[in-house]
Amino acid sequence: MIVVQTARSNGLMSPDLNGPNWGPGSECRRRLRRLQGGQGIEAVTPPDLHGEWVSSSCETRPGPSYLTRRYKFHSDHSFTFYQFYYSDHQCQSPAYSYRIRGQLTVGGLTFTLDGANEAMYELEKVSLTVFQDRFAMVLARQLNGSCPGMVEPNQPLAIFRKYVVLDNSRDVVQIDCTPGLGFTMNELQLIRQEVYQRRVENSGIVRRSESLYLGDIHTDFGQRVIYRSKGYQTPLRRYDDDSEVRTVMAWGSY
Structure with a gap:
């Protein structure tokens, strides 16, 4: 978070808006513009989630764990998500992944954060696939x-085999093995969508991009299932709004 304080008797100086940190195009200037209401940034309320959203870079969650997300929202309010976890901070070595299906109902604005909507979700099916031996035994114990x-007992999960760890289908015996994995989708309880428009320098072209902010994840592994988000994770980008987001899809769905 950036806090801007103007010069007063306490001796604090206002930021140099022409310097290297605050100059045009800088990250600090971009964040300041957003905090002040922003030029070209608009919150979409209610959010228009239909379509595919992906990570724009390798993400880090408490643990630490490294992942990329690929979330697709369908027109009937259902969703199909992929979470790809990696053994390295550059997200180059796949470790395991989740495939998640469910339903989402978006509610009204929340008092937790300005411009965010509350939502309720229901998971229908979650499957787990392991790609590295070093994670197979740990996940089996969990x-x-x-x-x-x-x-x-004392046997690892089979590599590349799909294990159903949650199934709420009506025609099967319902199972839920996700608590031991620390798996939760409570990030869906808090949703903010932003549209950003910027004019390309020396041209009349206006580029539009969309970001999807979902709730943060608790740092304590044991608290994640019951935690209600108070902030945001790194935003997802709409998959079709900019070719640069395609570079993070190092390997596809299964």
């Missing part, structure tokens, strides 16, 4: 912590 016997 699964057995919620669903004893799902994996043979």
